[in-house]
Amino acid sequence: MTIYADYQRDRIGWFFGLSGGQLMFLALASLPAFWAISRGAWFSAFLFALVWLFLLAITVVPVRGRSATGWVFASTMYAVGGLLGWTSFRAKATEGRAEDLDTPDLPGVLQGIKIHDGPPHGSQLQRVGVIHDDATKTWAVTASIVHPGIGMKDTEERSRYGEALAGLLDVAGRTEKVDEILFMVRTVPEDGAERDLWVNKHRRDNAPQLSEVVNSDLAVGLTQASVRTEQFVTIVVPETRIARSAKESGGGFEGRCRELYLLMAEIEAQLRGPMGMTSVRWLTSPELALASRTGFAPGDRAGIVEALAMREKDPSVNADVPWALAGPSGADATVRHYSHDAWNSISSTIKLPTRGVAMGALAPILTPSESGERRSFVVSFPIVSQSKADRQSGNAEWAADLAEGMNEKLGRKTRAKQRDEAHKARGLDAKLAHGNALVRPYAVCTVTVPKTLRITEFGRRLDASIRRAGFAPLRLDLAQDVGFAASTIPVGMSLTRSGDA
């Protein structure tokens, strides 16, 4: 079985992993030490150096995902937001202030989103829901997909699917327009809505008592304990990358949709072909609203499914979820979890082990441990543009060479870990030269349970599942609302997007 281990922590900062602010702060903080040296005050210089080292530690060394100053900053922001009432969310509709039912009313990071109906497309003349994000200046489209899974497939077939995923990312990279692909899997507690509809339609009156008892008891007991899987794929296209070609396609929103449709066709061909998806259905605006609403409140699905079935018989039945009601009625971000409607959620990001993992190792994370809980998982593949990738791999190779050269000069032994890193850096360059795209993926998983259950307990179970799968969890404390939005609402929200493209 292939073990995938050729990856490194992504340094998001531009100077040895430091952000501009951090670098500036440390540079300024080093000035007193240099000043003392220039004055020959060696003791003071030593003290200033100690202070600088302390500042370095609290600025740079990460503690559970943030540096110490990062935590202080985040806690302060959280406290300020909480005191001023900014962090809690109350839907406008709950206060009777919803002006337009088609305008999404979503909390926090999702607030910049608008949904448009794209022009009619394909043989069914379907109007795809186009997600327009003002905050990140991106366009996105989401499809509901079905994959046969690799749980029962042998090694050969798994590696074929693996190559297909790589192929998809390469194709997306080559378009030079798609810069992020997100796969989302939601394992939802079964509500039995479709089953009830089918049973009511097919039941005969003269059934033996025994069968009736068995079936109805199973429908209650077994259905409650089981889950259903929903899978989505979202492609994200930054405005800066399609603005020019959209102008050539007629400009305006329509021009952008034309560009998006071209990209959708390209990605869909890859999904249906080598990736082996048995179904790829681009979501319309009402379908997207349903996915969003059931993301915040999984319990609402049964009623909507029933209404959809009723609409088949009576077209006057309103089964759509208006966008103004597609968010939570009320939500509160707490330090350790996110509370929305009658549900609580905990999100964790996933750290990959150095020794690598096999394909499909995520299985324990995706399967709920207890009835009633919902697990959702998003893996996002931001694709680095070709020129940036070349620069990054060049830098990495240069750094590796430099480190090796210095070790040689100083007569220091190169440790196995350093050798591995250097090897990976050189391999990266070779792979890029062979046409592979450079990606910076991350994954976030979330567990959602009704407020009647103890969320902390389910959070622990989620962490345990992540460890069982061979990964390490990192709770997104203080940012639970952001983690939830990214991993549960399929609108293409990115956690690592820093600027445009």
Next chain:
Amino acid sequence: MPTTTRRNRGGADRGRDMAALLSDFGHDLPTIPPLAPEAKEPRIFKYAPRRGAARRGRGWAPVTAPAQAWRMTSDQAPVFWPFVSAPALPPTGAQMGVDQLSGGSFYCDPFGWVLRDDVSATNPNIFQFAKPGTGKSGTTKAFCTRMMPFGYRTLVLGDPKDEYESLCRALGVEPFVIAPGFWARINPLAMGPLGHDWEKLSAEEAQRRTTIIFKRWLVLIRGLVGSMKLDDQRRVPFGPDESDVVRNALAILTGYAAGNSILTETTIPRLWDLLRNPTEELVRACEYGNTRQFLDQTRLLRNALGELVTGTLAGLFDDFTNIEVDWRAPIQSFSLSRLDGLGDEAVGIALLCMNSWGRGLREIAEPGDLRIVVRDEVWKQMRLGVSAVMSFDADLRLSRGMAGKGGDIQFANLHKPSDLLSVGDADSQAAMIAKDLLELADIKILGGQKPRVARELDSMLGFGPIAQDLVSGWAMQDKGRALWCVGDATYKVQTVLHPLEKKLYYTNEAIEAAG
């Protein structure tokens, strides 16, 4: 004086251009309308804060999430492969248990699957392979019971271990008992519903029905005769000559040869009797020179049938059917447990006769009459040789119903794949037919097996090492665990029994009493 209405583009000192010149002579060239100034595209994107509005009640995000990102080339992307379990099948049909890979409920609906495009099953037959004691019969009974509220009835064509008796009684039905000394008789040469209203049929329809009936009879006689052994290795041959003799004899016995408007039902003893005392008409129809030659050349066939009539079939399948099957009852079962003393071969022959008779009765099912035909312990029938396998094969092929009507779900239970292969040498015709049989079932339930048998299964079905390990490991650890192969997809299913069912399906009373 120039009449130029057009001005020179280059100014007065540049002379006249073509347009000006023509204009002087009264020909005004069309002009290009000036382009309207291009309207500036309205701004599509407006400013929106990344973390939401910092206003009361707007859910402002205090910080961004510190997601751990990794740098890798696309070929390493499968490290985050999220599609592990197969999507659940649609929630139609019988709710069988839990798909342990995805955590979803598992539903079994063979006809529903055949009708759907998103499930790759094209026939509704089910083959179940499992070691004895791994919950094979529990799964079968649970499926039958749970399909009853949706209009499905069950027909158990031979219950060699009386396993279905308690279920039948719980549903208020008394099972038929087929055994020497019991009153119930079944005639495998019954015509079934195809023989009804013969006098009202058109010539073409009568011809068509005759072909079907005679074909079934021939398959049965071939199976019965072919099950007789000459010695340890060889079985009684049933070639074209024997087939011709039996066809002609049956035509004479039913009156079809004489052109009667109504076919007379006949029995196996009557057939044997005619072969022992051939009429002139039969000898002539079979193109033998004289009766002596006929008797000499059909000796083996005659004696094989004789052995059946006086031996295994005696008192069981040697007379006209005297039972009336209530097709509206939720279940009908034919108990064969009392034949156990006569050996596996006798049970196999009884199953063969039952299946042929059952097929005759189901040949014209009413539209909407949905039935699950359970064929238990099929391996006993398989051991009767290639003809018996062919007979079983024919039963399965007709499972989709005649002329678009009816249609049954054939539910066959076997122990192991070698049950199918034991009919002949490797690569023999029998083994090939047996292998093809697997193709006739798009739904296969693979219960617990020993590693050696699991390897055999893998070699026949090619389901891969993962499934092989599950069959020999996981499935052996608990009752009712099995891999369900539905078309191309495989599901890891644990059948869940209701407490009532557990009590009713319990089949180990005898062992328990001994303990």
